[in-house]
Amino acid sequence: MSQRRRRWRWLLAIVVTLVVAAVAGVAVAFPSVAATTCPGCYGMKQVRPGLYLEPGLPAARERHVAEVVDAANRRVAGFYGGRRSSPDLLACLTAMCYQKIGGGRERGIAVLNRAVMLSPNGVDPVIAAHEMSHVELHTRLGSGAGPIPQWFDEGLAVVVSDDPRYLKPESAGDRCRVSTQEALPQTLDDWLRTAKADQDTYAKAACRASRWLQANGGSQAVLALIEHLNGGGELPASLAAASRGTPS
Template identity: 30%
Template sequence: MVAFRMIGAILRAVTMAALVGGALAFAAVPSPYRAFTPESYGLTEISPTLYIDAPEAADRVAALIARAEANTRAFFGPLETDPVWVVCTAAACADRLGMRANGLTYGFHLIVVGPGGVNETILTHERVHAELHRHLDVSDILSPRFPAWFDEGLAAYLSGDPRLRQPADPRDADWIRAADDWLGWNDLRDSADWRDRYGAAARLVAEIEERAGRDGLRALVARVGEDGADFETEWHRLTGR
């Protein structure tokens, strides 16, 4: 049976799922929402926060998650969220869940990982998303306090993904700022390679740190996420442009 502590979060997480795009529902058609009831689709509960299709891989995956959490903690400090991880190490499991991405994060409650995401880079990327979302609520679906490009850019930047293409001049990455919500981010899928999209977003986050330091980047997250400051105002103030 799904851990009891998940139940209270399910309704909130289903609502917050719009943060990662898509408004699918539990249905006969496989979709990542099936991850809210992982044992119904052949995954094993290893702990209240880890479900996996291959119990024999649990120690290895748990060690990777621990490193991802350490990477996330290095930026945020003590972690305030404790998401449930649903991990597919094999394609058959991902197919049952309708999981096509390497990783998806639902609010700060649930992280679903596909076979291509069982590595420190992707796990860190998704864990950063969960922690950044810790102060978000339903109102952020229609009016996100962090633009989509920053949400993805911070996760890409802190994960240190070496596959991304980051322009040398951050002004050459300004085009990604059009993705201020998830519809805008998804619209770019057809017009820009994912390495360029994530690379541009990561480059703009790197610019903030170059100009304001790591503490300035942390302060931006705190002021917008906790204090409700306007992101654009803070971005202009820190980058000087």
């Protein structure tokens, strides 16, 4: 074997080793990313395109999860007038399964704005629609769009999912359960800290988001906001004011 060929084989072996090490590192450090990238690698069973469940479930439970996902899809599509996102969904019916795919104490979570994971306590149309709302919003927002406040992202997801824990029924007019005039978290880090310390954070964000929607045209205002931001526009004055704690 020539020296040149041996050198190329040696370099190839190094590259392969580095790739394997990188993949293993992601799997260890970010198991949810790895699991949503390759659900089958984590033992998840594909029951239909885009839907993965832990194996060994009775057929009736598989059908129930599929019905939950369909109901959640209808809520998101109903608000946005259709879907542009199609996130993979991984659902666990046992705590061991959810821990294995990188889940924590949350009921559900959107992963990299392209997949959704549901815990045993999150197999519910409300929780699924909440996480799907995050994915849909960020799918519609182009890469060049400016950031939206995290409180609005979360509050909007509560509205889209129609979560009764944080909002009154639509028939109530003003749907707020908890209101505040204080500024709400702008970034994800601030949101996580605030929500951990204040159990009413979701209700406050939902209140402000629902009032903004009511004052600005409902779901059409969100579609207009997305188009405005995708066109390079800045955050509208009405939403900027709401972020400061002085909603219009």
